[in-house]
Amino acid sequence: MDKLKTKIEFDAVSDNEAFARIAAAAFVLKADPLVETMEDIKTAVSEAVTNCVIHGYGNSGGRIVMEMELEKEEDAYIFSVVIEDFGKGIKDVVKAREPMYSECSEEERSGMGFTFMELFMDELTVDSTLGKGTKVCMRKKIMD
Amino acid sequence: MYTRLEGECLMIEMKGDIDHHHASRIREEVKLMLSFHPVREVVMDFKDAGFMDSSAIGLVLGRYIDANEAGAGLKLINTGERVKKMLKLGGIYKLKGIVIE
Ligand SMILES: Nc1ncnc2c1ncn2[C@@H]1O[C@H](COP(=O)(O)OP(=O)(O)OP(=O)(O)O)[C@@H](O)[C@H]1O
Ligand SMILES: [Mg+2]
Numbered sequence: 001m002d003k004l005k006t007k008i009e010f011d012a013v014s015d016n017e018a019f020a021r022i023a024a025a026a027f028v029l030k031a032d033p034l035v036e037t038m039e040d041i042k043t044a045v046s047e048a049v050t051n052c053v054i055h056g057y058g059n060s061g062g063r064i065v066m067e068m069e070l071e072k073e074e075d076a077y078i079f080s081v082v083i084e085d086f087g088k089g090i091k092d093v094v095k096a097r098e099p100m101y102s103e104c105s106e107e108e109r110s111g112m113g114f115t116f117m118e119l120f121m122d123e124l125t126v127d128s129t130l131g132k133g134t135k136v137c138m139r140k141k142i143m144d
Numbered sequence: 145m146y147t148r149l150e151g152e153c154l155m156i157e158m159k160g161d162i163d164h165h166h167a168s169r170i171r172e173e174v175k176l177m178l179s180f181h182p183v184r185e186v187v188m189d190f191k192d193a194g195f196m197d198s199s200a201i202g203l204v205l206g207r208y209i210d211a212n213e214a215g216a217g218l219k220l221i222n223t224g225e226r227v228k229k230m231l232k233l234g235g236i237y238k239l240k241g242i243v244i245e
Contacts, residue, residue, distance in 0.1 A: 014163075018163065018165065018195075021195070036226075042195060043195075043197050047197055050164045050199065053164065107168070108202035108203060109198070109202050110201035110205055111198075112201050113197075116197065116198055119233065
């Protein structure tokens with residue numbers, strides 16, 4: 001195997017947050033990651049999916065697409081994941097990515113979601129269009 | 145159940161997955177308990193915490209406000225290495241009067 005790919009689509013409901021991170025954990029098993037690396041990946045995926053549920057669709061449901069790739073390199077695997085919603089989008093991505101920035105008032109949000117994604121993964125890119133949706137891409141190296 | 149009363153202390157068991165899905169249940173339960181019982185201290189016990197994401201940070205921040213409003217202190221106990229790391233990143237250590245063990 002040089003490259004392993006998978007694509008799943010699921011409803012944007014809070015029940016599926018656990019499903020998504022467990023699916024990611026199962027997908028990277030092949031790379032035999034350390035427990036801590038596994039936890040980092042699960043947390044990052046959970047953040048992105050939770051954001052789609054709460055912010056993208058305002059807790060009223062929708063569609064989330066998650067694509068994962070595992071690529072073998074010489075001394076490591078590269079895990080990449082794309083999590084996409086087709087909801088309301090983000091007006092100012094730079095601001096949204098700041099630590100402790102949250103636009104959500106009715107729930108208790110700490111505004112740490114993007115910060116955790118950034119810290120726990122090697123790379124994070126966010127593409128968003130108002131009224132169209134948001135696409136979060138993350139990569140992480142898993143050492144052999 | 146996530147909560148129980150021990151004298152004048154409200155114990156919150158942070159058990160299992162502390163994510164968006166479960167955080168709202170814990171929050172509702174704590175709010176209900178506090179509305180019936182005056183307490184001196186709110187304790188969040190992380191002994192059996194499984195998975196955690198930023199929802200747990202929001203949950204702690206919210207209980208910090210609840211405890212303040214109830215005139216009680218907030219203590220976090222049995223915080224493991226990963227829990228401590230996330231609390232630190234989330235600015236929880238900077239909260240005045242909070243006790244973290
Ligand atoms: N998929 C999304 N669709 C629309 N807006 C989003 C999306 N993801 C994030 N945002 C916006 O970016 C802000 C910051 O997101 P972030 O995850 O960092 O914090 P949060 O979700 O508000 O709080 P926390 O993740 O700590 O519970 C959100 O408050 C929201 O306004
Ligand atoms: Mg978030």
